Amino acid sequence: MSSEVSSAGATRGRPRSDQVDQAILRAASALLSERGLDAMTIEDVAARAGVGKSSIYRRWPTKGTLALDAFLDAFLAQQPRVDNGALEDDLREALTLWSAAVVGTATGRALVGLIAESQLDEDLARGWIARVMTPVRAQHRTMVDRAMQRGEIPADSDVDVIMDLLYGAVYHRLLQGHLAITSEFIGLVARMVAEGAKSGAAVVR
Amino acid sequence: MSSEVSSAGATRGRPRSDQVDQAILRAASALLSERGLDAMTIEDVAARAGVGKSSIYRRWPTKGTLALDAFLDAFLAQQPRVDNGALEDDLREALTLWSAAVVGTATGRALVGLIAESQLDEDLARGWIARVMTPVRAQHRTMVDRAMQRGEIPADSDVDVIMDLLYGAVYHRLLQGHLAITSEFIGLVARMVAEGAKSGAAVVR
Amino acid sequence: MSSEVSSAGATRGRPRSDQVDQAILRAASALLSERGLDAMTIEDVAARAGVGKSSIYRRWPTKGTLALDAFLDAFLAQQPRVDNGALEDDLREALTLWSAAVVGTATGRALVGLIAESQLDEDLARGWIARVMTPVRAQHRTMVDRAMQRGEIPADSDVDVIMDLLYGAVYHRLLQGHLAITSEFIGLVARMVAEGAKSGAAVVR
Amino acid sequence: MSSEVSSAGATRGRPRSDQVDQAILRAASALLSERGLDAMTIEDVAARAGVGKSSIYRRWPTKGTLALDAFLDAFLAQQPRVDNGALEDDLREALTLWSAAVVGTATGRALVGLIAESQLDEDLARGWIARVMTPVRAQHRTMVDRAMQRGEIPADSDVDVIMDLLYGAVYHRLLQGHLAITSEFIGLVARMVAEGAKSGAAVVR
DNA sequence: CCCTAAACGAGACGGTACGTCTAGTCTTATG
DNA sequence: CATAAGACTAGACGTACCGTCTCGTTTAGGG
Numbered sequence: 001m002s003s004e005v006s007s008a009g010a011t012r013g014r015p016r017s018d019q020v021d022q023a024i025l026r027a028a029s030a031l032l033s034e035r036g037l038d039a040m041t042i043e044d045v046a047a048r049a050g051v052g053k054s055s056i057y058r059r060w061p062t063k064g065t066l067a068l069d070a071f072l073d074a075f076l077a078q079q080p081r082v083d084n085g086a087l088e089d090d091l092r093e094a095l096t097l098w099s100a101a102v103v104g105t106a107t108g109r110a111l112v113g114l115i116a117e118s119q120l121d122e123d124l125a126r127g128w129i130a131r132v133m134t135p136v137r138a139q140h141r142t143m144v145d146r147a148m149q150r151g152e153i154p155a156d157s158d159v160d161v162i163m164d165l166l167y168g169a170v171y172h173r174l175l176q177g178h179l180a181i182t183s184e185f186i187g188l189v190a191r192m193v194a195e196g197a198k199s200g201a202a203v204v205r
Numbered sequence: 206m207s208s209e210v211s212s213a214g215a216t217r218g219r220p221r222s223d224q225v226d227q228a229i230l231r232a233a234s235a236l237l238s239e240r241g242l243d244a245m246t247i248e249d250v251a252a253r254a255g256v257g258k259s260s261i262y263r264r265w266p267t268k269g270t271l272a273l274d275a276f277l278d279a280f281l282a283q284q285p286r287v288d289n290g291a292l293e294d295d296l297r298e299a300l301t302l303w304s305a306a307v308v309g310t311a312t313g314r315a316l317v318g319l320i321a322e323s324q325l326d327e328d329l330a331r332g333w334i335a336r337v338m339t340p341v342r343a344q345h346r347t348m349v350d351r352a353m354q355r356g357e358i359p360a361d362s363d364v365d366v367i368m369d370l371l372y373g374a375v376y377h378r379l380l381q382g383h384l385a386i387t388s389e390f391i392g393l394v395a396r397m398v399a400e401g402a403k404s405g406a407a408v409v410r
Numbered sequence: 411m412s413s414e415v416s417s418a419g420a421t422r423g424r425p426r427s428d429q430v431d432q433a434i435l436r437a438a439s440a441l442l443s444e445r446g447l448d449a450m451t452i453e454d455v456a457a458r459a460g461v462g463k464s465s466i467y468r469r470w471p472t473k474g475t476l477a478l479d480a481f482l483d484a485f486l487a488q489q490p491r492v493d494n495g496a497l498e499d500d501l502r503e504a505l506t507l508w509s510a511a512v513v514g515t516a517t518g519r520a521l522v523g524l525i526a527e528s529q530l531d532e533d534l535a536r537g538w539i540a541r542v543m544t545p546v547r548a549q550h551r552t553m554v555d556r557a558m559q560r561g562e563i564p565a566d567s568d569v570d571v572i573m574d575l576l577y578g579a580v581y582h583r584l585l586q587g588h589l590a591i592t593s594e595f596i597g598l599v600a601r602m603v604a605e606g607a608k609s610g611a612a613v614v615r
Numbered sequence: 616m617s618s619e620v621s622s623a624g625a626t627r628g629r630p631r632s633d634q635v636d637q638a639i640l641r642a643a644s645a646l647l648s649e650r651g652l653d654a655m656t657i658e659d660v661a662a663r664a665g666v667g668k669s670s671i672y673r674r675w676p677t678k679g680t681l682a683l684d685a686f687l688d689a690f691l692a693q694q695p696r697v698d699n700g701a702l703e704d705d706l707r708e709a710l711t712l713w714s715a716a717v718v719g720t721a722t723g724r725a726l727v728g729l730i731a732e733s734q735l736d737e738d739l740a741r742g743w744i745a746r747v748m749t750p751v752r753a754q755h756r757t758m759v760d761r762a763m764q765r766g767e768i769p770a771d772s773d774v775d776v777i778m779d780l781l782y783g784a785v786y787h788r789l790l791q792g793h794l795a796i797t798s799e800f801i802g803l804v805a806r807m808v809a810e811g812a813k814s815g816a817a818v819v820r
Numbered sequence: 821c822c823c824t825a826a827a828c829g830a831g832a833c834g835g836t837a838c839g840t841c842t843a844g845t846c847t848t849a850t851g
Numbered sequence: 852c853a854t855a856a857g858a859c860t861a862g863a864c865g866t867a868c869c870g871t872c873t874c875g876t877t878t879a880g881g882g
Contacts, residue, residue, distance in 0.1 A: 011875080012829070012831075012875075013874070013875090014873045014874050015831090015832075015873080015874065015875095016831095041862090042864080042865085043863060043864085050834085054834085054865095054866090054867090115380060116321035116324045116325070117321070118382075119321045125382055129382065161393045161397065165373070165374045165398070168373030168377030169373035171376070171381075172376050175324070175376075175380070176333070176334065176338055176376075177323075178342075188363055188406070188407055191407075192367075192370060192402070196404075199400040199404060201397040201401070202393055221854095246842065246843090247843075248841090255855080256854085262844070423856035423857030424848050425848060425849095425858075426857095426858065430858085446735075451836085453837065454837095461859085462861060463840095464839095464859085465860080467840085525731070525790060526731035526732070527731070529727050530653050530731070538791070539792065568803055570794060571803045572807075574794070574800075574804070578786060578787030578788075579780045579784070581786070581790075582786050585790070588744045588748045589779070598817055601816040602811035605814040606811035607807070611809075612803055628824080630826085631826095665829085667827095667828060667829045667830060668830090668869095669827090670828065
């Protein structure tokens with residue numbers, strides 16, 4: 001978000017300080033965890049980082065985009081690859097790891113806040129898709145790809161739909177809060193999605 | 206939300222005016238549709254309704270709860286019962302109706318804003334579950350109940366999980382915005398959920 | 411400046427609080443004396459008065475107009491009438507009293523700051539003329555009027571010019587700071603203006 | 616102001632560029648005329664001159680001192696010597712020329728802004744006296760000196776007082792703005808000062 | 821002819837105050 | 852008592868400049 005590749009080699013003027021980058025991200029990350037996105041103000045971040053407000057606005061256009069970068073520091077590579085040889089097992093394990101990272105944690109509260117904020121902040125919405133959704137889906141998509149290669153599910157399955165069902169269910173409970181995300185729930189979701197996929201239901205006819 | 210039953214019959218002083226109730230709701234509803242929840246300020250609602258701010262705060266504790274009431278005016282009974290004799294058809298039709306009401310409409314924007322806001326406003330979160338989630342789910346749950354009675358799916362299926370998969374998928378795309386909600390998508394979701402349910406995957410073992 | 415006569419008797423809404431008025435003026439006055447107009451910030455005034463910034467902006471459009479009101483509290487009626495029976499004596503005493511109030515005092519620094527600020531703030535410039543220049547000149551003008559009635563100076567003298575010469579000289583030294591305002595200087599100024607007036611030089615031919 | 620004589624002959628390193636000097640002064644002068652001293656920011660001057668901010672700060676400690684140099688470019692030698700053989704005539708002509716240069720002109724606005732700023736900037740105040748007041752007064756003082764040599768006014772008159780009366784009056788109207796500077800006003804001022812001086816009123820007894 | 825120290829442009833840096841906005845509460849006069 | 856109006860404290864917003872500080876890049880003199 002803050003990275004802008006200089007087209008030419010023209011680096012004129014005083015270069016941005018990495019220390020400042022780090023100080024801001026650390027402060028933002030801390031406040032995000034402690035108080036949530038809503039209570040994280042730019043002014044507090046600046047004060048906590050020992051930085052002028054303009055140094056923040058120079059780098060991030062909105063609170064959300066800053067929070068996204070701060071969030072990624074914590075969320076980075078927290079979703080490891082899994083491979084159990086069977087689709088249902090892979091799906092269950094992926095969901096279990098996801099829920100461990102997210103349910104009842106500071107990371108989870110930050111994630112929910114970012115989704116809420118991204119409804120209002122177009123920059124954030126784009127960044128969210130590009131830097132969270134896409135990588136995480138790419139990572140998890142390999143589970144489904146392997147199942148297709150194994151012949152466990154049809155080769156022409158719509159992977160996106162499978163992943164939307166899988167993650168949609170847990171995000172739904174996380175965001176609406178109408179029911180708890182238990183291991184039983186995760187087990188049922190994984191089994192249903194796997195069964196549905198095996199039956200060829202995800203093939204576009 | 207706004208109704209507070211006076212415990213005794215003691216109704217002293219000037220009674221609350223229904224006209225004021227209506228004026229506030231009409232103004233809130235209009236602003237909600239026009240500009241979204243975030244840009245709908247209590248001050249604007251008061252001005253548009255020709256009402257003092259305190260008359261709003263007397264009735265609703267937060268912006269979100271007011272917006273919820275305003276939203277329900279529009280959303281009320283917009284989700285009709287369907288019955289086609291086959292689970293997949295019922296699910297597809299329900300999703301289709303839901304998406305027609307929500308995708309790209311003012312109602313949809315309001316719905317998304319309310320979900321976002323409910324992450325910050327506990328009163329709203331409770332109201333949202335009680336007054337939107339619960340009724341809509343109850344209404345749609347009958348589709349699954351009928352399928353169980355027909356023997357189309359196992360009698361001990363976990364209906365909540367089925368519904369979370371069904372609605373989770375579409376809410377996911379609505380909130381994350383990573384992919385469009387097309388009729389193909391709806392078709393695949395309905396088919397996969399129906400197939401998964403039929404295979405007995407939703408039964409708690 | 412802050413007084414606005416309500417055209418009708420319509421006093422709707424919560425009335426402005428006199429306590430707030432006083433608190434703001436007291437704080438502004440203190441800061442004006444301590445640090446001068448330039449270092450007197452609206453934020454400091456609000457903090458010192460225990461008042462929201464908007465309560466200041468509601469009353470005064472600019473820092474200058476607030477400072478003017480604060481200044482008048484201190485300057486009010488500090489320029490008493492004098493009457494010695496001879497124009498030169500009157501002029502000298504008036505200048506002496508003025509310089510005592512202004513040279514090397516907090517009031518003087520405030521006065522100089524206000525004149526400087528009034529070059530940038532049209533509202534303040536108007537207020538300064540209406541509420542400082544005009545009253546003070548009216549008060550001192552009586553000295554010249556009496557001299558005309560006595561026949562000491564021609565009856566058709568231009569009183570404005572006489573006063574501009576008198577006060578112009580001391581303001582000049584006060585603002586330019588090129589030379590000190592001594593009692594000798596004041597004596598010479600008073601004498602020259604009195605002599606010039608007696609010689610009929612101030613009569614428009 | 617910008618000239619600093621190097622004590623030894625040690626002029627090592629890259630010498631200051633005259634082009635830069637000129638570019639800064641030209642930009643400052645333009646902005647000073649267009650928008651006044653208050654709206655002339657160092658940042659704008661640098662941008663307009665195509666110069667780094669540090670090149671300005673290297674030469675001038677404050678905005679005021681820069682503005683003074685910029686002002687002098689325009690004001691330089693704009694106040695020519697006059698000699699009519701009679702004090703009153705000389706005074707009137709000097710005031711007339713001064714008012715032509717200053718009343719309602721960009722130069723006048725700059726002058727007023729500089730006087731205002733010099734109340735806050737000690738460096739500027741010193742520079743103002745040394746580089747504007749003193750030269751202009753020295754120039755105009757010759758009028759009074761000639762009158763003394765001619766015997767038109769007493770030889771022991773206090774020339775400073777005479778000049779403070781003369782210029783005090785017009786500066787007063789210029790800065791306070793309570794009354795216009797008309798040719799009638801100038802005529803009366805010149806006559807009164809001349810008459811007062813002739814009567815020996817400016818002699819210290 | 822190279823060396824080196826200062827000037828140069830650009831622009832980042834920590835600050836500060838601005839004037840605006842909204843929140844939610846409080847205080848009037850009027851119904 | 853409810854109401855419309857609007858003042859109240861509080862505090863974040865995003866902007867604008869300040870005066871200082873790094874950068875990489877000239878540009879001259881002195882060796």
